[in-house]
Amino acid sequence: MEADILKNLVKNLNRYKAHKKSKDNEIIYETLLAHTELTNKYFFKFWQSKNSDEIFDRFCDVFWQKENIDNKLKNKAKDLLKEIIMTIPIFHDIGKVNPNFQLMKLKVNDFKENEAYVNTHHSFLSSMFYMDYCRKLVYDEKNEDEIVNLLAEFILYNGYIIARHHSELGSLTEFTKLINLDDDTYFSKLKRIINNEDIYSVKIDFIKSDIEDMFRNLNKVDKDAEKVGKRSIKQGVYLSIYIRWLYSLLVASDYYATSEFMNEADFSENTDLNDIDKWDSVYENTDLLKNIRQYQQERYPISNEELNTVTDINILRSEIFCEVEEKIKANTDENIFYLEAPTGSGKSNTAINASFKLMQHDKRLQKIFYIYPFNTLVEQNLETLEKVFADNEDIKQNIAVINSITPIKVSEKDLNDNEEKDVYQKALLDRQFLNYPMILSTHVSLFNIIFGNRQSDVLAFYQLANSVIVLDEIQSYKNKIWAEIICYLKELAKMFNIKIIIMSATLPDLDILSRFQAQAVDLLENSSRFFAVDCFKNRVKLNYDLLKVDKDSILDELKTHLKQYLKSDKKILIEFIKKKTAHDFWVDLQENEDFKDVQIEYLSGDDSIAERKRILDKVKKATDTIILVSTQVIEAGVDIDMDIGYKNISKLDSEEQFLGRINRSCKKEGIAYFFEVDEASDIYKDDVRLSESIVLKDVNMQKILELKLFDEYYKKVLETTMGKYSYHFDEFIKDISDLNYESISTHMKLIDDTQDMVQIYIIRTLCVDGEILDGKQIWDSYVDLWENGRKTMSYAEWKIELSRITSKMNNFIYQVSKHNLRIGKFYEQMGNITCLEDGDKYFIKDKFNREILYIEN
Incomplete structure (x- = not known):
């Protein structure tokens, strides 16, 4: 089909090239037709593997649910819409007929420069050809007016996708400004030259009314879903997902097609999870699951009366596990699930089981994403999964961590079996497009995929279809965007057949913010009964006496207070909310004569994974008194x-x-003291949870924390959120309405901009997991890789080596504020990283002391 379309439209098609490569000192060209055929192959493959016909049907249903036309016409419109969608890969690069592209980009010397084309670009020209072709299909005299009305705008949306496929998703408005028929526009200039050049067989004859038809439904989203002629909020969200989906599919197909030409290797292998029963069998054979299944057969469920007397936390974990499993099995057709359960109640294990049960019921589900707020939790849960699947290397090879600090996964088996460069290219594609059955990552990474506008963000968006996503601790991010998160996730899950499990010990009822969308399923019918069990509720006694101490003297009082426990063989945890306060208090304890015989450790976000592991292992194994700041x-x-x-x-x-870190096993007596030295509002900007009436200074909140009445707490939080940030949600809907992806991305950033931060690499020698890391050698290797690596390696191998070395570099890198920074002389600078020598001087007792960077030296 693609060959026929291009041959009928482009004269002398075979003279046009799409890519070139060097092999054995010879330049080899790929023809435009060959590249188009490969792109179309991958587009169709991805379409099929992701059950995209079902996704497409759902989109049509929600787009046209209120249109007053009969089903026969709607079905005809669906067929035609699918045809113009499947034509996207065929037209995506047709603009490469631009002679300037052929001559200047690809160095095809039998072309001459033509200034009338303005530049060497091809994507907008491809979009122009595409819209003209589809306009003629849709506006065919055989088609009813109703069909034209349904489809006209989609010509524009699909054209926009093609126009942006080599760049980020910006704003549709920027694109539409280019498409008008005034004489002096870029669009009109291209139209004239194409119609006057001996390149294109068909005259491009847009007329003004056609353009107006395409624009008819732009910016028509209205909060009132019942208003005739206007698109509801939901439909606006659906449209933004539709464009993102097809953009992702096109870019992925283009990447894979180009990689096949460059590497002379087919990358069609399917890496989705198609054998969940095998994974589940291994999981069920673990000692943990055997014990739970035995409990399930012999005791589950126990009565509320018996529940209240339980002292063995494993019984409570088993009860929660079994109840969640029952609820999952009874609601497999639902998309959003809430799991609120106490800290230490086995939520991670329960979520694994829930994921597997959902996949066993719906064989369309092909991937599992476990998403956490921090990289440290990603690593911790990877260890858990590797223990579960310890005896099965095949499964462990299919679990991947996707974040900024983990090297790109390369199969050792593939390297041993095949020394060709396509092994590296496959590994790079797998990482870029999330080609793993099970993925562990962070909220930031996931939200970039869902809301980001850079091409690198959106690449793998299509991979979310038919997946299970476990979101852990979603409340840990700013409540300003809670409403946007839940509203968008619900519609995305509906369109993409995604099962999302949102879990936490303190989970707000996000349904209150979801603007009357369908309710999510609570996986514990009455989670408060578990919180009320003495084993959870009273495992830690709460003491507020230190809140009465003046801030100026609280640190001295803390040290005095600590002395009573120095000979008790207790494990003591002290948490501060400011890094400097924590660091200074740790140093103070180290230098205090009263604490000289006590083990004292300090944990912060500056610590490497290895250092963090060392500290936590030491704390776990300690039998004498130990203090962790x-x-x-x-x-x-x-x-x-x-x-x-x-x-x-x-x-x-x-x-x-x-409190979940105190007496976690419920086998001892725990106590927690609360104090205030730093204001939380200095750390958590614009967070309504810091209102005076809902923090621990308020006696009512003290009672809520003691009794675990988090429903009452979150009722106050959500009421405040809805009142304070309703305008913020309205801005989001306007961005959706305008299809302004850049604004959506900015609006939905989980972490505020870090432009005032710089990266410092500090040269030292470290021992990490028994391996000696020479900071200078690693830095020099990094510089050499940037300066010389591309001369000797393929791009894919270079990217993988870069990921490996940057993973090691993370042990030496620190982010610091630019404000009042006094670096003085430095060893070297590479990109946005400044390298400092004599690294030990920036550390006190082996802990980074950032204050040294802010004084003259």
Whole structure:
């Protein structure tokens, strides 16, 4: 089909090239037709592998649900819309007939420069050819007016996708400004020259009314879904997903096709999870699952009366596991699930089982994403999964971590079996397009895929279709965008057949913010009954006496207070919310004569994974008194079991997460003291959870924390959020309405811009997991890789080597504020990283002391 279309439209088609490569000192060209055929092959492959016909049907249903035409016409419109979608890959590069592209980009010397084309670009020209072709299909006299009305705007949307396929998704408005018929526009100039050149067989004859038809439904999203002639909020979201979906499919297909030509290798292998029963069988054969299944057969469910008397936390974990499994099996057709359960109740294990059960019921589900707030939790849960699947290397090879600090995964088996460069190219494609059955990553990475506008963000968007996504601790991010998150996720899940499990110990009822969308499924019918069990509710006694101490003297009082536990063989955790306060207090304890015989450690976000592991292992194994001073990194999901806790107050859900690190096993007596030295509002900007009436200074909040009445807490939080940030949600809907992907990306960033931060690489010698890392050698290798690596390696091999070396570099890199920075002389600078020598001088007792960077030296 693609050959016929191009041959009928482009004269002398075979003279046009799409790509070139060098092989054995010879330049080899790929023809435009060959590249188009490969792109079309991959587009069709991805379309089929992701059950895209079903996705397409759902889009048509929601786009045209209110149109007052009969089903026969709608079906005809669907067929025609699918035809013009499947034509996207055929036209995506047709603009490469631009003679300037052929001459200047590809150095095809039998072309002459033509200034009338203005530049060497091809994507907008491809879009122009595409829209003209599809306009003639849709406006055919055989088609009813109703069909034209349904499809006209989609010609524009699809044309926009082609126009942007080599760049980021910006704003549709920028594109539409280019498409008008005024004499002096770029569009009109291209139209004239194509019609006057001996290149294109068909005259491009847009007329003004056609353009107006395409523009008819732009910016028509209205909050009132019942208004005739206007698109509802939901439909606006669906349209933004539709464009993102097809853009992702096209870019992926183009990448794979180009890679096949460049590497002379087919990359069609399917790497989705097609044998969940095999994975589940291994999982069910673990000792943990055997014990749970035995409990399930013999005791589950126990009565509420018996539940209240349970002292063995494993019984509570088994009860939660079994109830969630039952609820999953009864609601397999639903898309959004909430799992709110106490800290230490086995949520991660429960979520694994829930994921597997969903996939066993719906064989269309092909991937599992486990998404966490921090890289440290990603690594921790990878260890858990590797223990589960310890005896099955095939499964472990199919679990991948996708983040900025983990090297690109290369199959050792593939390297041993095949020394060709396509092994590296396959590994790079796998990473870029998430070609793994099970993926562990962060909220930031996932939200970039869903909301980001850079091409690198959107590449793998299509891979979310037919997947299970477990979102852990979603409340850890700013509540300003909670409403946007849940509203968008619900519609995305509906369109893409995604099952999303949102879980936390403190989970807000996000349905309240979801603007009357369908309710999510609570996987625990009454989670409060588990929180009320003495084993969870009273495993830590709460003490607020230190909140009465003046801020100026609280640090001295803390040291005095700590002394009572120095000979108790207790594990003591102290959390501060400012890194400098934590660091200074740790140094103070180290230098205090009263604490000279006590083990004291300090954990912060500056620590490498190896250092973090060393500290946590030491704490876990300690049998004598040990004090761990920490920042907030200790809160979410860290698997340690302390006896006594001290915490600078912040948000109530943060307090509960902290309590989850105290007496985690419920086998001892735990106590937590709350104090205030730093203001939480200095750290968590614009967070309504810091209102005076809903923090621990308020006695009512103290009671809520003691009784675990988080529903009452979040009711207040959500009421405030809806009142304070309704305007923010309206801005999001306007961005959706305008199809302004750049604004959507900015609006939905989980982490505020870090333009005031710089990266510092500090040369030292470290021992990481028994390996000696020479910081200078690693830095020099990094510089050499940038300066010389591309001369000796393929791009894919270079990217993989770069990921490996940057993974090691993370042990030496620190982010610091530009404000008042006094670096002075430095060893070298590479990109945005400044390398400093004599690294040990920036450390006190082996901990980074960033203050040295802010004084003259």
